Amino acid sequence: MKNITVIGSGTMGNGIAHLFALQGFAVALVDLSAEQLTKAVATISKNMDRQINKGTLSEAEKAAALQRIQTHTDLASGVKHADLVVEAATEKVDIKLELFSQLDQLAPANAVLASNTSSISITQIAAVTQRPTQVIGMHFMNPVPVMKLVEVIRGYATSDEITTQIMQLSLQLDKVPVEVQDYPGFVANRILMPMINEAIYTLYEGVAGVSEIDTVMKLGMAHPMGPLQLADFIGLDVCLSILRVLHDGFGNPKYAPCPLLVNMVTAGFKGAKSGEGFYSYPAGTKDYPVSPRFSK
Numbered sequence: 001m002k003n004i005t006v007i008g009s010g011t012m013g014n015g016i017a018h019l020f021a022l023q024g025f026a027v028a029l030v031d032l033s034a035e036q037l038t039k040a041v042a043t044i045s046k047n048m049d050r051q052i053n054k055g056t057l058s059e060a061e062k063a064a065a066l067q068r069i070q071t072h073t074d075l076a077s078g079v080k081h082a083d084l085v086v087e088a089a090t091e092k093v094d095i096k097l098e099l100f101s102q103l104d105q106l107a108p109a110n111a112v113l114a115s116n117t118s119s120i121s122i123t124q125i126a127a128v129t130q131r132p133t134q135v136i137g138m139h140f141m142n143p144v145p146v147m148k149l150v151e152v153i154r155g156y157a158t159s160d161e162i163t164t165q166i167m168q169l170s171l172q173l174d175k176v177p178v179e180v181q182d183y184p185g186f187v188a189n190r191i192l193m194p195m196i197n198e199a200i201y202t203l204y205e206g207v208a209g210v211s212e213i214d215t216v217m218k219l220g221m222a223h224p225m226g227p228l229q230l231a232d233f234i235g236l237d238v239c240l241s242i243l244r245v246l247h248d249g250f251g252n253p254k255y256a257p258c259p260l261l262v263n264m265v266t267a268g269f270k271g272a273k274s275g276e277g278f279y280s281y282p283a284g285t286k287d288y289p290v291s292p293r294f295s296k
Contacts, residue, residue, distance in 0.1 A: 001169060002026060005082040005107075007075075007099065009033075009040035012116055013088035015144030018044045021065040022057075022145070023173055029071050030078035037071040044069070047145060079107045084169070086138055088116040091241050096120060097128050104129035112162055114138040118238070119189050119245040122155035122182045132157035136166050139186060140175075142234070150175045155182050184249030189242050196239055197258055199227035203278075204260040210278045210292035228278040228292075232271035240265045 002025060006017045009031040017029045017040070031037050045066060051057035072078035079085055085107055089095055096115060103113055113135045115125055126135035137153025150170045154163055163179065170177035180187045199213050208216070214226020223230075231239050240262065246255040264270075264277070271277030279292050 001083040001112075001165075003028070003081045003083045005030060005079045005085045006088060007031075007078075007085060007103075008088040008090070009037050009071075010088065011142060012140065012144065014040040014043050015047075015142065016086055016088055016116065016140055017069055018047060018065075019140075019144050019173055021068040022048075022061070025068065026081075027069045028078045028082065029069055030073070030075055031071075032073060034071075034073050037073070041066070041069065041071065047143075051145070075102060076106050079103060079111070082107050082111045084112045084114060086114045086116060091118060091120065091238055093120055093124070096125055100125050100135070101128045104131060110134075112136065112166065114166065116140055119185045119242040121184070121249075122153050122158070126155045126157055133159040134162055136162055137182070137186070138166060138170070139188065141188075148174075148176045149188070150177045151186050151188055152177045152179050153182050153186055154179065185242065185246045190246065193239060193242050193246060194255065196227045196231045197243055197255075197261070200231070200258040200261050203228065204258050232277035232279055232281070234271070235273055236261060236269065236271045236277055237265045 004020045004025045005028040006013050007030050009029050013029065017027045021027045029037060029040060031040070048057055048062040048065065052059060052062060085103055087096065087099060089099055096117065100113060107113065111134070113129065113131065115122060115137050116139060117137060118139055122135060122137045126132035129135055132155065135155055136158050137151065139151035139153060141147035141149050152163065152166050152170065167177045167179060178187070184190065185193060202208060202213055203210060210228050214228050217223045217226045225233065240257050243255055243257040247257070268274060269276045272281045275281050276293065
């Protein structure tokens with residue numbers, strides 16, 4: 001694999017493009033918005049500057065990596081040379097199904113089609129293509145250049161050959177791939193999201209405030225970030241979407257989203273990216289929440 005197409009230039013998409021470009025791959029970064037693509041490349045450049053400041057990257061390596069990234073607003077031109085397509089679009093089933101149906105028509109016949117979905121069925125996605133053996137999940141963690149894990153998700157029809165190829169590619173990217181089967185939430189979010197949901201219920205029921213809940217989990221369980229701050233970082237809308245996939249997929253009430261989470265997302269409080277979640281985030285302070293919005 002030499003030519004990688006990344007669909008979607010948001011937080012995950014630009015991180016995936018960043019990663020592949022640094023490892024020497026030619027990257028086509030595709031988005032509907034030229035403005036979003038410009039912003040994404042600027043973000044990649046800024047994140048590479050952080051690596052330079054830490055001494056893990058040189059100016060020459062940064063320049064070479066950025067040269068490997070080409071941007072496209074036209075899907076057909078973006079995928080025509082792809083050996084691997086990694087989809088990192090919005091976490092909505094209908095969007096992904098429509099996109100993979102198009103990718104199946106536009107990408108080369110031998111191209112592998114991967115999704116960075118955090119919970120949606122790879123089997124369901126593969127079913128809208130004529131190449132289900134070549135469809136697989138590559139669930140990167142945020143921030144992509146830093147986090148080591150890649151969940152490699154086998155759909156019902158994903159071939160052994162493609163699975164091995166993607167596992168080996170993940171190692172080439174200096175990641176640690178873990179092969180998992182295609183069930184709602186896979187492993188990471190099947191375990192993580194109920195914990196976050198329970199933390200929200202604990203707040204909702206008045207057991208403790210935001211900072212108290214996060215402090216207990218950080219100091220008592222050695223978590224680097226409390227579950228409510230982590231939810232803000234992931235995006236409360238994303239958390240809600242994943243919980244709904246789990247609830248629908250298993251039909252088990254234990255996955256039902258907390259009403260407080262539903263209300264917050266409905267009201268536009270989506271976490272760090274919107275400036276308000278369980279904490280408040282003034283401009284430029286995404287990684288450093290200023291104050292909890294709820295206290296005991």
